[in-house]
Structure formats: C-alpha cells, structure tokens
Amino acid sequence: MENKYYKMVNGYKVRNSHFPVGIFIMTFVAFxxxxxxxxxxxxxxxNMDWSWWLVVIFVLEYWxxxxxxxxxxxxxxINRSYEEPLKEIAKATNEVANGDxxxxxxxxxxxxxxxxxxxxxxxxxxxxxxxxxxxTLKTDFFSNVxxxxxxxxxxxxxxxxxxxxxxxxxxxxxxxxxxxSASRKLSTLITNILKLSKLEKQxxxxxxxxxxxxxQLCDSVxxxxxxxxxxxxxxxxxIEDSIFVxxxxxxxxxxxxxxxxxxxxxSENNGKISIKEExxxxxxxxxxxxxxCGMDDETKxxxxxxxxxxxxxxxxxxxxxxxxxxxxxxxxxxxxISVSSKLGEGSTFVVSLPRKK
Numbered sequence: 001m002e003n004k005y006y007k008m009v010n011g012y013k014v015r016n017s018h019f020p021v022g023i024f025i026m027t028f029v030a031f032x033x034x035x036x037x038x039x040x041x042x043x044x045x046x047n048m049d050w051s052w053w054l055v056v057i058f059v060l061e062y063w064x065x066x067x068x069x070x071x072x073x074x075x076x077x078i079n080r081s082y083e084e085p086l087k088e089i090a091k092a093t094n095e096v097a098n099g100d101x102x103x104x105x106x107x108x109x110x111x112x113x114x115x116x117x118x119x120x121x122x123x124x125x126x127x128x129x130x131x132x133x134x135x136t137l138k139t140d141f142f143s144n145v146x147x148x149x150x151x152x153x154x155x156x157x158x159x160x161x162x163x164x165x166x167x168x169x170x171x172x173x174x175x176x177x178x179x180x181s182a183s184r185k186l187s188t189l190i191t192n193i194l195k196l197s198k199l200e201k202q203x204x205x206x207x208x209x210x211x212x213x214x215x216q217l218c219d220s221v222x223x224x225x226x227x228x229x230x231x232x233x234x235x236x237x238x239i240e241d242s243i244f245v246x247x248x249x250x251x252x253x254x255x256x257x258x259x260x261x262x263x264x265x266x267s268e269n270n271g272k273i274s275i276k277e278e279x280x281x282x283x284x285x286x287x288x289x290x291x292x293c294g295m296d297d298e299t300k301x302x303x304x305x306x307x308x309x310x311x312x313x314x315x316x317x318x319x320x321x322x323x324x325x326x327x328x329x330x331x332x333x334x335x336x337i338s339v340s341s342k343l344g345e346g347s348t349f350v351v352s353l354p355r356k357k
Contacts (some may be wrong), residue, residue: 001263157183192321199328206248213245220256227264239277245284245353251329259288259323259349266292289348295341
C-alpha cells in the first residue's frame with residue numbers, strides 16, 4: 001500500500017524521493033566540526049603573532065584540503081551507488097546482445113530499501129529470462145521441425161534420382177535437375193540448422209585429438225576441386241608441410257569447408273583464392289582470402305549472424321547459416337574468427353586456433 005515513504009512500481013515497493021535528513025545532519029555536523037577546528041587553529045596562530053596574510057594563506061590551504069577530501073568522498077559515493085552498477089548493466093547488456101541469456105545482475109539494496117535503479121535491474125533480469133525462454137522455444141522448434149522435414153526431403157531426392165534413370169525429354173530432365181538441386185539445398189539447410197541447434201544447446205561435445213591441420217586443409221581444398229576449376233580460379237596455398245593442432249577434426253572440417261566454399265562462391269571467374277597458414281608457439285592462424293565482391297562495414301558487423309546474407313546476388317547459392325556455424329564451432333573450441341574486407345576488393349577470413357588446450 002502506498003504511503004509518503006513508499007509506492008508500488010511494477011509490483012515492487014520503492015522508496016519515494018524525499019529529503020535525505022540523515023545525510024543533511026551528517027554534513028551539517030561535519031562542517032560544524034571543520035569550522036570549529038578552523039576557529040581553534042586561527043586563535044592558536046594569532047597567539048603566535050603570524051602576519052595576517054599568512055593566516056589567510058593557511059585558511060585557504062585548510063579549506064582546499066577539506067574541499068579535496070569532500071570531492072573524493074562524493075566521487076566515491078557516486079561511483080559506488082551509480083557508476084559501478086551501470087557498468088555491470090552495460091557489461092550484461094553486451095553479453096545478452098551476443099546471445100548469452102544466462103546473465104543475472106543482483107539488485108543493490110535489500111527489499112525494504114529498493115530504489116529505481118534496483119527496479120531497472122530487476123526488470124532487466126526478467127527481460128533476459130523471457131528472452132532465454134523464447135530462444136529455447138525457437139531452437140526447439142527449428143530442431144523438431146527439421147527432424148520432421150528430413151524424411152520427406154530424402155524421399156524426394158531418392159525418387160528424383162530414380163526418375164533420372166528413365167527416358168526423359170530435355171525439358172523433363174532440366175526440371176528434374178531443378179528438383180534435385182532444390183532438395184539438396186533444403187537438405188543442407190536442415191542439416192546446418194540441426195548442427196547449429198546442437199551447438200547452441202551444447203549438445204555436441206568436442207572430441208579433442210592431436211591431428212595434422214595441413215593435411216586437413218589440403219583435403220578440404222581437393223573436395224572443391226571441380227568447383228574452382230570450373231570457374232578457372234587461381235588457387236594459392238601457403239601452408240607448412242605438417243603442423244599439428246589439438247582440436248576436433250570433424251568440427252574443424254565444417255569450418256574449412258564453409259570458408260573455402262564461400263571463397264569459391266563469391267569469387268568471379270578467373271579470380272584468385274589464397275589459403276595461408278601462420279603459426280607460433282601458442283596459436284595457429286589460417287587466412288582464407290578471395291578476390292570477390294567484398295563487404296561494406298554493415299555487412300562485416302552482421303556476417304556471422306544466423307540467416308544473414310549481405311550479397312543478394314548469391315542468395316540462391318546459400319542459406320546464411322554457414323558462417324554462423326563456423327563462428328559457434330570456433331567459440332566451442334576456444335578459437336576465434338574475424339574478417340577484413342573492402343567493397344570490390346575481396347575478403348579475408350582469419351581463423352585462430354590454440355595449439356594446445
């Protein structure tokens with residue numbers, strides 16, 4: 001029930017704004033003591049026959065020290081009461097923006113002394129909890145629907161492949177190829193959704209082994225040989241003969257396949273792709289570069305988001321999940337990925353992996 005000291009806000013009892021009598025009394029007493037101390041010092045100085053200008057200088061210095069102390073005390077109070085909580089809120093907000101919905105901020109005061117900053121923190125916690133529930137529902141929905149769609153897609157693919165073995169006109173064969181191509185694309189999309197869903201739920205646990213990263217990179221390049229030869233792309237490899245890393249080879253296969261596939265997809269005919277490896281005692285860095293259309297600043301910010309496709313001319317060739325999958329895998333393996341790009345000048349994706357975990 002509301003009274004002159006408290007009122008209800010969003011279901012919480014919050015202290016009303018009122019004159020801080022306690023702080024006023026403390027401040028008054030402190031200034032009274034300082035003034036009395038000044039008077040006592042001046043009387044003592046007069047008995048010492050100091051010049052009047054020395055007394056003035058001493059008094060000014062005295063109040064300068066008092067002012068500095070009062071300023072530092074006020075600054076400490078502001079920092080403790082407002083700046084530190086706001087920094088915590090800003091940090092938590094950034095974590096939520098990056099997809100972490102497990103964030104929780106404790107309120108500052110006890111229930112009988114809540115203020116509006118406490119209400120803001122409580123509402124923030126409630127909002128994050130709701131967002132986490134929505135994200136879980138969305139992930140479960142994608143996972144369940146994807147499982148249900150996989151079977152009919154497999155039937156369409158198998159039936160289409162069987163039909164290709166029969167006698168068909170050119171027009172019928174072209175249409176059948178379109179069906180097979182579309183079903184394969186849909187199957188890839190479903191597979192990626194399921195993998196991403198499992199990664200976000202942390203249902204996939206990395207199986208770390210010590211393996212040859214150079215061999216894996218070469219195998220991934222060979223996998224796409226038909227595609228880069230069809231576009232007459234100049235491929236440049238600059239990697240060591242053998243370099244070992246402690247990671248999950250199956251998950252890292254997805255990383256390299258996605259990056260190389262993208263490099264080929266966004267490179268024009270007669271373009272150039274380069275895969276370069278650099279390493280030191282602590283980490284291995286692999287750079288995958290292409291001579292494609294490049295990206296603007298806005299696209300670079302969103303390129304690792306789910307379903308985001310910056311270049312509309314290639315939307316029919318992908319589903320916007322590849323780089324999101326790559327980013328999530330590298331987070332799971334304590335790795336990192338970044339991109340540098342200029343519009344019209346191609347892009348370079350930089351993957352960093354710790355040598356030992």
